[in-house]
Amino acid sequence: xxxxxxxxxxxxxxxxxxxxxxxxxxxxxxxxxxxxxxxxxxxxxxxxxxxxxxxxxxxxxxxxxxxxxxxxxxxxxxxxxxxxxxxxxxxxxxxxxxxxxxxxxxxxxxxxxxxxxxxxxxxxxxxxxxxxxxxxxxxxxxxxxxxxxxxxxxxxxxxxxxxxxxxxxxxxxxxxxxxxxxxxxxxxxxxxxxxxxxxxxxxxxxxxxxxxxxxxxxxxxxxxxxxxxxxxxxxxxxxxxxxxxxxxxxxxxxxxxxxxxxxxxxxxxxxxxxxxxxxxxxxxxxxxxxxxxxxxxxxxxxxxxxxxxxxxxxxxxxxxxxxxxxxxxxxxxxx
Ligand code: A3P
Numbered sequence: 001x002x003x004x005x006x007x008x009x010x011x012x013x014x015x016x017x018x019x020x021x022x023x024x025x026x027x028x029x030x031x032x033x034x035x036x037x038x039x040x041x042x043x044x045x046x047x048x049x050x051x052x053x054x055x056x057x058x059x060x061x062x063x064x065x066x067x068x069x070x071x072x073x074x075x076x077x078x079x080x081x082x083x084x085x086x087x088x089x090x091x092x093x094x095x096x097x098x099x100x101x102x103x104x105x106x107x108x109x110x111x112x113x114x115x116x117x118x119x120x121x122x123x124x125x126x127x128x129x130x131x132x133x134x135x136x137x138x139x140x141x142x143x144x145x146x147x148x149x150x151x152x153x154x155x156x157x158x159x160x161x162x163x164x165x166x167x168x169x170x171x172x173x174x175x176x177x178x179x180x181x182x183x184x185x186x187x188x189x190x191x192x193x194x195x196x197x198x199x200x201x202x203x204x205x206x207x208x209x210x211x212x213x214x215x216x217x218x219x220x221x222x223x224x225x226x227x228x229x230x231x232x233x234x235x236x237x238x239x240x241x242x243x244x245x246x247x248x249x250x251x252x253x254x255x256x257x258x259x260x261x262x263x264x265x266x267x268x269x270x271x272x273x274x275x276x277x278x279x280x281x282x283x284x285x286x287x288x289x290x291x292x293x294x295x296x297x298x299x300x301x302x303x304x305x306x307x308x309x310x311x312x313x314x315x316x317x318x319x320x321x322x323x324x325x326x327x328x329x330x331x332x333x334x335x
Contacts, residue, residue, distance in 0.1 A: 017045050023205050025196070027178055028187035031207065037146045038209050040115070046125070047115030048149065054129030055110060057157035060138035062252050064107060067214040068144050068207055069173035070165035071234035073299045075248075076107035077274040079140050079161070082249040090269035098273060099282050102299065105290035107140045108132075113291065138253070144208050147217035159227075161248060162218040165234035166335055167211045167324050168308035168317055171201045175311075177298060184293045194311055202323055212327040219333040235305045241271045276303040 020032040029040035040047075064079055066072040077098055081090055088096050097106055110132075117124040132141070143150065165173075175197040182189035197206075204210030222231035230251040237244040245267055249255050256267055272278060279285055280300035289295050308317060321335075328334055 017041060020044070023200075026200055026206055027189040027192050028182040028185035029207065031205070035146075035148055036204075036210075036213060037149060038205055038207065039145075039149070040207060042115045042119050043111055043145075045115075046118030047111035048145070048151075050114035050118040050125040050129070051111050051154075052151045054114065054125055055132055055151075055154075057154050058137055058139065059157065060253075061158035062138065062140050063110075063154065063158050063160045064140065064142040065147070065160055065162045065218060066142075066144060067164065067170060067209075067211050069170045069177055071163045071237065072142065072144075073103050073279070074234075074237070074274060074276070074303075075161065075163045075232070076103035076140075076142060077279060078245055078248060078270065079252065080106045081270045081273055082245060083138070083140055083252060083254050085254075085266060085270065090266060090273045091264070093269075093273050093278070096273060098279065100284055102285055102290045102296040103279070104142075104292055104296075104299070107142050108291065109142045109144070111143055111145050116293070140252075146208060146214050147221055159251070160218070160221075160229045161232065161251065162222065162229065163232045163234055163237070164215045164218070166305060166308070167201075168312060168320055169234075169305060170211055171198065171206070171320070172308050172311045173301065174201075174206060176301065180298045181294045184295075198312070198316060198320070202320055210327070212324045216328055216331050216333065219331055223332065238303075238305060241275075242267050245271055276300060 015034065017032060020034055023031040023033070023038055026038070029042065031038040032041050032044055033039075034044060062079065062083075064072065064075050066075065080103065081088070081096070081098060084097070090096065093099060113128055114125060117128040132139075143154075147155065172194075175192070175194055178197075179189045179192060182192075200206060201209065201211070204213070208214055218229065219231055222229040230248070232244060232248070246256055256262060261267070280297075285296040285300060287295075287297070312320075324335060
């Protein structure tokens, strides 16, 4: 049962939304600032309260966490494929669930889905809670929430894998994604210029921003509790996908068993199955959408490191790097 101190925290009333600072210049959502982070209003109004009330973490849960546009989709695919490789052998890609479902439908976002459901009705949020409850253990689930805004039961109640990405690439990816996805949320981001997105991002004003603070919190927790929080970098995963996958599987408690699986090519098969080219090319990701109201196709673009060079001047890049370096000083982490 939940210790009394945590029960108290879980029951603490959320601050009134209208009392929080508002930012309306970051499409597609109005953002509110809580504990220094900018989050969609709907996440604070419906997502986090429903998550607290309707989701019970299990010690066997693995929570995949990230700042948006930092490699979440890839991490979800890798974690799902590794965890379920006995039931769904990666050596048979044609019949693999990743060919029929977008990774976001196989590893689901907690506060995002609770925000959407809670925005519809209390009954929809309750039904979603039941859906999560019905998932067999061990569950793999995901969040974009900053560490400090996770319900205490989640922070202490499960293992966490965090993936971070160079903020310049995360910004570019966010800006392009926003322009594509905004209409699905009834917003128009056609006039949202990169220069404006850049200025706002530098002030920490973006969904889940400031990015560097998001990263720092999870980094520090991974240092404090290395057995409970695994910290990955998108760029390292690009350079060394096999060892990253091995590390991920090991941490999740489903490590690859030496010779047998290595020789059978399981690691290589999963890396290939989850590669950007394979996922992007799958019919399910070329058309249609899943549980999120966004076309599956929008989650797969160019990938890789350094696309920021096509959108930022060297001077802009230096400015953002300086902000991030300053903010990360003393943390032991640097990009
Ligand atoms: P770009 O916009 O730079 O191409 P997220 O999954 O957190 O939303 O992040 C999206 C970014 O990850 C996009 O970056 C997308 O192209 C890239 N991505 C998606 N699937 C990938 C995969 N399987 N391997 C590597 N990168 C991937």
